[in-house]
Each structure stands twice: as C-alpha cells, then as structure tokens.
Amino acid sequence: MTAPSPTPSATTASPKPTPTKPPKDTRKGSQLAKPYTVNGIIVVSKKHRITAAYRPPHPTGPYGLDAPAAAALTKMTAAAKADGVRIRVHSGYRNWATQNASYQKALRNYPQNISFYAPAGASEHQTGLAVDLWDGVTWSLPMANTATGKWLFKNAHRFGFVLRYPNGKTKITGYHYEPWHYRYIGKTDAMKFKGNSLTLEEYLHLA
Numbered sequence: 666m667t668a669p670s671p672t673p674s675a676t677t678a679s680p681k682p683t684p685t686k687p688p689k690d691t692r693k694g695s696q697l698a699k700p701y702t703v704n705g706i707i708v709v710s711k712k713h714r715i716t717a718a719y720r721p722p723h724p725t726g727p728y729g730l731d732a733p734a735a736a737a738l739t740k741m742t743a744a745a746k747a748d749g750v751r752i753r754v755h756s757g758y759r760n761w762a763t764q765n766a767s768y769q770k771a772l773r774n775y776p777q778n779i780s781f782y783a784p785a786g787a788s789e790h791q792t793g794l795a796v797d798l799w800d801g802v803t804w805s806l807p808m809a810n811t812a813t814g815k816w817l818f819k820n821a822h823r824f825g826f827v828l829r830y831p832n833g834k835t836k837i838t839g840y841h842y843e844p845w846h847y848r849y850i851g852k853t854d855a856m857k858f859k860g861n862s863l864t865l866e867e868y869l870h871l872a
C-alpha cells in the first residue's frame with residue numbers, strides 16, 4: 666500500500682512564508698501628523714515619531730482611548746473582575762504637550778530613569794492605543810508581582826493587548842521594561858504574542 670499523497674508536490678517545494686519587509690518610514694514634515702503603520706498596526710516609538718497634530722480618531726471614555734482600545738479595556742477589566750482581580754487605569758491618552766511636559770520634568774528630576782520616559786512624539790499614549798494599568802495600590806516595577814500584574818501578563822493578549830516593553834528588550838523597543846504598559850493591537854495579532862517575550866518591532870520585522 667502506498668502512502669496517500671496529498672497534492673502533487675514532488676517537484677514544487679512547499680511554500681514558505683517569506684519574511685515580510687515592512688515599508689520604509691519615509692514620512693517627513695507635515696506627513697508626520699500621520700503615524701507610521703505596518704500591516705495596519707500603528708507604530709509610534711523613538712524611531713517612528715508623530716507630531717502634535719495627531720489625535721486618536723475616536724477618543725472614547727474617561728481615559729480618551731481610541732474606541733476599539735476602550736472597548737477592549739472594558740471587556741478585559743470585567744473579565745479580570747470575574748476572576749477577582751482589580752484593574753485600574755493609571756494613565757490613558759496623553760497629548761503631545763502633556764507628554765512633553767512630563768518628559769522635560771523627568772529629564773530634570775530623574776535623568777537616571779529616563780529610559781522609562783518617552784519624548785513627545787515618541788509616546789504610544791498619544792495614539793490612544795496604550796494604557797498604563799495597575800491595581801490602584803502598587804505602582805512601578807513591583808506592579809509586575811501583584812495579582813493585577815500577573816493576570817494581565819497571562820491574559821491581556823486574549824483582549825488584543827500586548828505587553829509593549831518586555832523585560833530585557835530595551836535595545837529593541839528603546840524603553841525600559843514596563844510591566845504596566847499595555848498596547849492594543851487587536852486580538853488576531855495579540856494572540857501571537859502569547860508569552861510576552863515578543864516585541865512589536867520583532868513581530869513587524871522592524872528589528
């Protein structure tokens with residue numbers, strides 16, 4: 666008996682996914698009012714900045730998040746609550762001017778911690794797609810070990826959020842490990858980040 670042969674593939678190599686080359690970020694001048702986007706995913710970082718003119722297209726709710734991110738956050742908060750875990754928002758949308766003030770203040774007062782801070786135009790918070798989360802009690806790095814930090818680490822991807830600045834990836838992301846900073850990219854893409862060691866830069870072949 667011969668083994669069933671699926672498709673005539675003897676002469677053709679099975680298709681391999683070719684690494685997608687992202688488009689170059691060629692924006693300049695007024696074009697920087699629109700964010701650099703790869704495969705429909707907005708990328709804002711120290712390498713891909715936006716001007717003060719950019720605002721979330723559909724700011725929603727008390728934190729000014731863009732509508733899809735706000736909806737996903739509501740669902741995620743409810744799911745955590747059902748598990749007995751409290752999610753509070755530390756910081757949502759921030760405009761360019763607020764970001765600039767915060768960065769300048771950090772430069773003056775905490776220059777040793779500047780890798781936690783984004784210069785204006787390099788912060789995902791300006792997109793309304795990023796949110797800093799905690800339990801309302803324990804902030805900064807110890808937040809990672811709270812029930813909230815652990816729950817988010819394990820579950821956020823199911824709601825379309827990814828841990829944007831994982832531990833040990835500063836060289837790639839440009840930012841210190843931030844266990845509180847979650848970025849909404851949608852469920853389909855976020856599910857591929859399970860485990861949280863992947864960065865958006867690696868995922869989009871930017872690093």
Ligand SMILES: [Zn+2]
Nearest residue numbers: 795796797846
């Ligand atoms: Zn943040």
